Amino acid sequence: MKTVNAIEVNHLTKEFGNKTAVDDISFDVKQGEVFGLLGPNGAGKTTTLRMITTLLKSSGGSVKIFGHDTAKEGRLARSMFGLTGQYASVDEDISARENLMIFARLNGLSRAASKQRTQELLTEFSLVNSADKSLKDFSGGMRRRLDLAVSLITRPALIFLDEPTTGLDPRTRTQMWETIRKLVAQGSTIVLTTQYLDEADQLADRIAVIDHGKLVKIGTPEELKKQIGGTKLNFTIDKAAQMTIAVQLMTKQLGESINQTGQRLSAVLNNISQLAPLLDTLQRSKIAISDLTVQEPSLDDVFMNLTVGKN
Template sequence: MTTHNTPPPASAAPAVRAEGLVKSFAGHRAVDGIDLRVRTGEIYGVLGPNGAGKTTMLRMLATLLAIDGGRAEIFGVDVASRPHAVRQLLGVTGQYASVDEDLTAAENLRLFGRLQGLSSSAARRRATHLLDQFGLEEAAHKTINQFSGGMRRRLDLAASLITRPPLIFLDEPTTGLDPRTRGQMWDTIRELVVEGCTVLLTTQYLDEADQLADRIAVIDQGRKVAEDTPDGLKNAVGSSTLQLVLEDSARLHEARAALRGTASEEPVLTPEHGRLNLPIEHGDQATDVLMTLRNAEISIASVSVRKPTLDEVFLALTGHDSHTKPASDHHEANEHATEAAR
């Protein structure tokens, strides 16, 4: 979905404000009282497994699904009562490219431009610019059925930017892409923010949320279970781990004994790598550990600090990993299938 290039209202309102959003299918709440506040100019990540309610929530905010409960605003404009005004502020890119298979890339973008009210010449200029920006200029005259998955995804994102909306919704934009193409998409998303866009991104990829998002909402079974910066979420789960590799692996047990009075927890040994792992709460504790080993004349080959991963965060918050869809939650998947069949 793309829209006319209307600037956001001149106000201090956040890009997205949602309070108590609810959406039900067959008596089941796919979205169950979610609150969101997305600041202008940030990348806000919504992280959760398939069926968590991410896409349903996004479709309500984009006026594509009716809101059953709660309320939402886009730049201060009420989603339910002023849907047309909201659509003028949005660009939406879904998980599957919404393009015509029998048209070329250039023809698709020109068509989107004309549908959004651009003149023929303006639509042509905009299409040329976007094809160049997204590295598709050499494929401009190929039909979409010749495109790879990554090329289709880039074209779909280009189509959502025909009129440069101030807010972009990206619904799992890198699903199914290879690592290289995913990295290219990440760079493009960062560039959008530098150019003045606000991005609301849904994803089930922990590394994607970690790499891109300024703040992350963790969604599970229709509810928001946590919200913070990536580092804030990691720090809330537990301590970092100091990983030490000794020059002489035979001294591992001696090192563990020396650290018993310094560390709050017993070091965990990995004898096959000559390594010991030690939970630490702050930098001073790491310094104390290193000084203790130095005083014991135990030489260290390497030292590193590992923070908790977002996968560990998700497991701690929900009791299952980020790729596991609860067995009882098929409603959102059914809703997607219904939409795809229309």
């Protein structure tokens, strides 16, 4: 039996007057994966997310949630996911416990079930000690955890996280990452928009890069890194008199352009296996080097390569 995708986006488009904010985007999200949506501010990722979650009507195209068309079966599709935004949609003047109870009741749980689910979520998100405090006394991290807890009241199979760790300190961000990993381990599918590339690298199974309203690339973090080039090699030639011969040897060995800044040389390796023979050649030629660094491509490199200056 064929597994239904968690999300199917086909030719999704959104126009605001003469401006096309989202331009004919198509992609699928598999069940059980973390799918990252990356893009610069104004790229169209939040507009895409809002259309998928039925908060915004599309100008064209279609979205299916677990096989259900959001335009024709909106209510059913909405019942299958939870949405967490950057800012908690909760009441500032009441406690975390009261907020969770209200949302549980709004989601159709009985009073007893609401009480039980509230306690489960307070425990799971380490909010028990602050459960009865006013939200005005909550830190940003506690607010974000409560927002995520609210979106999980009905245990949705699909969870949308819109920049869930923006503005959080590193420790709280790491706690949120652990919570997200736990949700995936329990079988949830997660769509994540983030401005932190290390977050996408850590959490996402696949990433879609959106820029100027278009889908420019999709793949695993590793696939995207490989597509933009190889490993960066940098080192210093200790004796300036040996620069010319060092450049000649590197060019012959690597067959690539060598960058020179003073006595610092850098090159891109197509394959990490090129490193050992190159170092051996330099050593046999008695060329002393120092400050050697070998750097794999990062998602930052991917992001810059795919989005900067692409008009």
